[in-house]
Amino acid sequence: MNDMEKNSALNRRDFLVSGLTGLAGLVVAFHLPVGAQKAFMAEAATPLAASAVPNAFIHIAPDNTITMMINKLEMGQGVNTSLAQLIAEELECDWKMIRSVSAPVAPVYNHTVFQTQMTGGSSALSSSWQQHRKIGAAMREMLKTAAANRWKVPLSEVTAKNGHVLHKTKGSLSYGELATEAGALKLPQDPPLKNAKDFKVIGHSMKRVDAAEKSNGKAIFGMDVRIPGMIYACVARPDMDGQKLDSFDEKAAKKIPGVIDVVKFRDNHIAVLAKNTFAAIEGKDALKAKWKDNQYSTASTESIYKELKEATHKKSVVAKTIGDADAGMKNASKQLEAVYEFPYLAHAPMESMNCTVNYDGEKAEIWSGHQMPTIDQGVAAGILGLKPEEVKVNTVYAGGSFGRRASKASDYVVIACHLAKEIKRPLKMVFSREDDMHGGYYRPMNVHRVELGFDDKKNLLAWRHYIAGHSVIAGSVFEAMMVKNGLESTVTEGVSDTHYNIKNFHCEQTRVYSPLTTLWWRSVGHTHTAYVMETMIDEVAVETKTDPMTLREQLLKDSPRHLQVLKILKGMTGWGKNKAPKGRAWGLAVHESFNTVVGQVVEVSIEENIPRVHKVWAAVHCGTVVNPEGAKTQVESSIAYGLGAFLYQKIDLKDGKIVQTNFDDYEVLKIENMPEVKVEFVKTDEPPTGLGEPGLPPIAPAVANALFRLDGKRVRSLPYLKGKTA
Amino acid sequence: MEINVNGKNMTVTSDGNTPLLWVLRDELGMVGTKYGCGKGLCGACTVHLDGEPTRSCSITVNDIQKGKVVTIEGMNTKVSQAVQSAWVNNHVPQCGYCQSGQVMSACSLLASTPKPSDKQICDAMSGNICRCGTYARIKTAIHEASTKIS
Numbered sequence: 001m002n003d004m005e006k007n008s009a010l011n012r013r014d015f016l017v018s019g020l021t022g023l024a025g026l027v028v029a030f031h032l033p034v035g036a037q038k039a040f041m042a043e044a045a046t047p048l049a050a051s052a053v054p055n056a057f058i059h060i061a062p063d064n065t066i067t068m069m070i071n072k073l074e075m076g077q078g079v080n081t082s083l084a085q086l087i088a089e090e091l092e093c094d095w096k097m098i099r100s101v102s103a104p105v106a107p108v109y110n111h112t113v114f115q116t117q118m119t120g121g122s123s124a125l126s127s128s129w130q131q132h133r134k135i136g137a138a139m140r141e142m143l144k145t146a147a148a149n150r151w152k153v154p155l156s157e158v159t160a161k162n163g164h165v166l167h168k169t170k171g172s173l174s175y176g177e178l179a180t181e182a183g184a185l186k187l188p189q190d191p192p193l194k195n196a197k198d199f200k201v202i203g204h205s206m207k208r209v210d211a212a213e214k215s216n217g218k219a220i221f222g223m224d225v226r227i228p229g230m231i232y233a234c235v236a237r238p239d240m241d242g243q244k245l246d247s248f249d250e251k252a253a254k255k256i257p258g259v260i261d262v263v264k265f266r267d268n269h270i271a272v273l274a275k276n277t278f279a280a281i282e283g284k285d286a287l288k289a290k291w292k293d294n295q296y297s298t299a300s301t302e303s304i305y306k307e308l309k310e311a312t313h314k315k316s317v318v319a320k321t322i323g324d325a326d327a328g329m330k331n332a333s334k335q336l337e338a339v340y341e342f343p344y345l346a347h348a349p350m351e352s353m354n355c356t357v358n359y360d361g362e363k364a365e366i367w368s369g370h371q372m373p374t375i376d377q378g379v380a381a382g383i384l385g386l387k388p389e390e391v392k393v394n395t396v397y398a399g400g401s402f403g404r405r406a407s408k409a410s411d412y413v414v415i416a417c418h419l420a421k422e423i424k425r426p427l428k429m430v431f432s433r434e435d436d437m438h439g440g441y442y443r444p445m446n447v448h449r450v451e452l453g454f455d456d457k458k459n460l461l462a463w464r465h466y467i468a469g470h471s472v473i474a475g476s477v478f479e480a481m482m483v484k485n486g487l488e489s490t491v492t493e494g495v496s497d498t499h500y501n502i503k504n505f506h507c508e509q510t511r512v513y514s515p516l517t518t519l520w521w522r523s524v525g526h527t528h529t530a531y532v533m534e535t536m537i538d539e540v541a542v543e544t545k546t547d548p549m550t551l552r553e554q555l556l557k558d559s560p561r562h563l564q565v566l567k568i569l570k571g572m573t574g575w576g577k578n579k580a581p582k583g584r585a586w587g588l589a590v591h592e593s594f595n596t597v598v599g600q601v602v603e604v605s606i607e608e609n610i611p612r613v614h615k616v617w618a619a620v621h622c623g624t625v626v627n628p629e630g631a632k633t634q635v636e637s638s639i640a641y642g643l644g645a646f647l648y649q650k651i652d653l654k655d656g657k658i659v660q661t662n663f664d665d666y667e668v669l670k671i672e673n674m675p676e677v678k679v680e681f682v683k684t685d686e687p688p689t690g691l692g693e694p695g696l697p698p699i700a701p702a703v704a705n706a707l708f709r710l711d712g713k714r715v716r717s718l719p720y721l722k723g724k725t726a
Numbered sequence: 727m728e729i730n731v732n733g734k735n736m737t738v739t740s741d742g743n744t745p746l747l748w749v750l751r752d753e754l755g756m757v758g759t760k761y762g763c764g765k766g767l768c769g770a771c772t773v774h775l776d777g778e779p780t781r782s783c784s785i786t787v788n789d790i791q792k793g794k795v796v797t798i799e800g801m802n803t804k805v806s807q808a809v810q811s812a813w814v815n816n817h818v819p820q821c822g823y824c825q826s827g828q829v830m831s832a833c834s835l836l837a838s839t840p841k842p843s844d845k846q847i848c849d850a851m852s853g854n855i856c857r858c859g860t861y862a863r864i865k866t867a868i869h870e871a872s873t874k875i876s
C-alpha cells in the first residue's frame with residue numbers, strides 16, 4: 001500500500017450516502033477515519049448532516065451523467081482529469097459522461113496526509129490513489145447490489161460495465177436509474193480493487209475534461225468571477241511586511257475616471273475602489289504611495305549575497321555526516337571549492353492573485369483559485385468575525401500557481417477580506433501584474449559553498465557542503481511541524497538526502513532571515529539543491545576523467561530507480577554511441593524529488609552568447625502513470641518553467657525595494673526557446689508518486705553541464721543572463 | 727459610444743481612454759479575454775480587430791472607432807473549430823489562462839498562412855506567453871489544425 005496514505009478502511013460512520021437537493025441522485029462521501037478535527041478546521045468538521053451537499057465525491061444524475069467532486073485545485077496539473085480517472089476506473093462508468101467540479105470546503109475533502117483541504121507537494125495522485133479507487137469501487141458495489149435486489153438475483157450474477165449494471169436474462173439498468181436505491185444500501189466493507197492488468201482508464205491518456213472550455217474562453221478563473229453589485233479594488237502595499245505608511249496622493253487617485261473611493265486599511269494598505277479594474281489599477285498607481293524605511297531599507301541583492309556567503313563559513317547546524325569529510329579534505333592532494341548564488345524568484349503565474357468577496361456584515365462568500373481552502377476559510381472567518389461555516393468558499397480554476405497560491409498566510413484572501421470588512425460591499429480585489437511581482441512571496445535566496453577533495457589517483461575523497469539560505473517556512477504555522485533541531489528540510493532536501501554514495505560527506509545549513517516574505521516555488525529546495533549536486537557531480541566526472549553517465553551509475557549503484565531512469569536515458573539518446581551534432585553538446589542530470597526520479601539529457605548550443613536548448617530527453621520513475629499524455633505535459637511544463645528561471649529570472653532588491661515589475665524585466669520562456677521534449681516512463685505497477693514538480697530540478701544543471709562542454713565555463717550564479725535580453 | 731463586438735453594435739459607457747480589454751471584461755462581461763500584464767507583453771488579451779491579432783490591453787475604446795472586434799467568444803469559423811479541436815486533441819491547455827490569447831493568435835496565423843512552418847509559428851506566437859509551458863503542444867496542434875483546414 002502507498003505509504004503516503006493513511007489506512008483508509010471504510011466504515012459506515014466515515015462513508016455517508018445521501019440524496020441531494022439540487023443534484024438529484026446519489027452522493028457518496030468518504031470521510032477519512034483520522035483525527036480530522038484538528039488545527040484549522042475544528043468548526044468546519046461538524047456539518048456532515050445527511051443532506052449536506054459538501055460530502056460527496058460522486059454525483060450520479062438520473063440521466064447517467066456523473067459529476068466528480070474534485071478535492072484538489074485544478075491549476076493546470078490536470079487533477080480534474082486524473083483524480084476522476086481513479087474513481088472512474090473502479091466505478092466502471094462511461095468516461096464521456098463524466099464532468100469534474102471543484103469541491104467546496106469540508107473535512108471529507110481533506111488531504112489524506114495533511115488533514116486539511118489542500119493541494120501541494122506534488123501529492124494529489126499519491127495521496128488519493130487508494131482513497132479514490134475505493135470510493136469508486138464502493139459505489140460500483142452498491143449499484144450492483146441495488147440492481148441485484150431489484151431483479152431478485154444473486155449479486156454474483158450481475159456485472160457493472162460502462163455506466164450500467166448487467167444481467168444475462170434481466171437485461172441492463174443504468175446507474176442513473178439505480179442511484180437512489182443504491183444510496184440507501186449498506187456500505188461494502190472492503191470493495192475489491194482491480195489488478196493493474198485490468199485497468200481501462202488508469203494508464204490511458206484520457207482527454208482532459210477541461211480542455212474544451214479552456215480553448216473556447218468559457219472556463220471561469222478567479223479573475224473572471226462577477227457577482228451582482230461588485231466593485232473593483234486594487235491595493236497599494238509595501239514590498240516588505242510591516243513597513244509603515246509614509247505618504248500617498250488620495251486626490252490624484254480620485255481624479256482618475258471611474259474611481260469611486262480611496263480607503264486606507266490595515267495600517268499600511270490603501271485600496272482604490274473603482275467601476276472597473278483599469279480605473280482601480282490607474283488609481284492605485286496615481287496614489288504614488290510611499291512607505292517609511294525600516295531596518296532593511298539598505299538591503300540589496302549584493303548585501304544579501306554577502307551575508308549568505310559569510311554564513312557558509314560559520315559553524316552551523318549539521319544536516320548530514322557520513323564518514324569523515326574533514327579528514328578526507330586534509331588528506332586530499334587536490335581540493336576544489338565552488339560557491340553558488342541563487343536569487344529570489346517570483347512565481348509569476350499567468351493569472352495574478354485575486355479574490356472576490358461578498359460580505360454583508362453577517363455572512364460571507366469568497367471566490368478564488370483556492371489551493372488551501374480550509375485555511376483560507378478559517379482566515380477569512382477570523383477577519384470577518386464569523387464562524388468558518390458562515391464563509392462559503394468557492395474554488396474556481398487557477399491560472400497557474402507554481403506554489404504561489406499555497407500562500408502560507410492566505411495573503412491575498414486576507415487583504416480582500418479586510419477590505420470587505422471595511423466597505424461591506426461586494427468586491428473583487430485584483431493584483432495588477434506589477435502588484436503580483438511586488439510585496440509578494442518569493443523563492444528564497446540561497447548560497448551554497450561546496451568543497452571537494454581528491455586523492456592523488458583522482459578519486460573523490462571528501463565532499464563538504466555548506467548551505468546558507470532564507471527559510472521557506474519561517475513565521476508560518478508550518479514552521480513548528482517542518483523545522484527540527486534548527487534544520488529546515490525544505491532548504492537542504494536534495495543534498496542532505498542525496499542518493500550518491502559518497503564515502504566522506506558532510507552537509508551544514510544556516511537559516512538566515514529574509515527581508516522579503518518567502519514561499520515554496522515549484523520543487524521548493526530542489527530548485528537549487530539539484531543544481532549544485534548535479535553540476536558538482538559533473539565536475540567530479542571531469543576531475544576523475546569518468547563519463548558522467550558511468551560515474552552516476554557507479555555512485556548510484558544502490559539506487560535501483562535512479563539506475564532504471566539512467567538506463568532509459570541511454571536507450572533514448574544512444575549515450576556512449578551517439579554524440580551531439582557539431583556545435584552542440586549534451587548535458588546530463590538526474591534527481592529525485594517528491595519520491596519521483598527524473599533524469600534528463602539536453603542538447604545545447606550557444607548562439608550569440610545565448611544558450612539554446614534544442615532537445616530534452618527525459619526519463620521518469622513516478623510509479624504508475626495514471627494519464628501518460630497528462631504526465632508528459634507536466635514534465636514539459638516543468639522544463640519550460642525551470643529553463644526560464646535558469647536563463648532569465650531574478651528578483652532584485654535595491655535600497656530595500658524590489659526592482660522587477662512585469663514580463664519585460666522578469667522574462668519567461670517563450671515559444672521560440674521551447675526545446676523539443678521527449679519523455680519516457682519506467683514501467684511499473686508501483687503506486688503513483690508526484691509529477692507536478694519533479695521534472696523541474698534536473699533541467700538547469702543538465703543545461704549548465706552541456707554549456708561547460710561548449711565553453712569550459714561553470715555557471716555558478718543564476719540566472720545565466722543577468723540583464724534584459726528581449 | 728458604440729463599438730462592434732462579435733458582429734453586434736454595443737453601447738459602452740466606460741471612459742474613452744479605457745483599454746478595450748477592460749471594457750470587454752468589466753463592462754460587457756465578456757471574460758474570455760484575459761488580463762496577464764496590461765502592457766502588451768504577454769498576449770493573454772489578444773482579440774481580432776478587423777481581422778488582425780491585437781492586444782486589447784493596449785488599445786483604448788476610443789481608438790477602436792468603426793473597427794470590428796472579434797473575441798474568443800465570437801470565434802466560430804472553420805479555422806477556429808479546427809484549432810480548438812486540435813487544442814483538445816493534443817492536451818494543449820494546462821491552467822488554460824493564456825489559451826484564449828493563444829487560440830486567437832493561432833487562428834489569425836492560420837487564416838493568413840494556412841500551412842505555417844515551425845519558424846512562422848514561432849514568429850506569430852512569440853508574443854503569447856504561457857507560464858505552463860504548453861508551447862511544444864501548441865506547435866503540434868497548429869500543424870494538426872493546418873492539415874484539417876486544407
Ligand code: FES
Pocket residue numbers: 760761762763764765766767768769770771772781782783784
Ligand atoms: S494583458 Fe495584454 S498583452 Fe498582456
Ligand code: FES
Pocket residue numbers: 076350399400818819820821822823824825855856857858859860
Ligand atoms: S496554460 Fe497556463 S499559462 Fe498557458
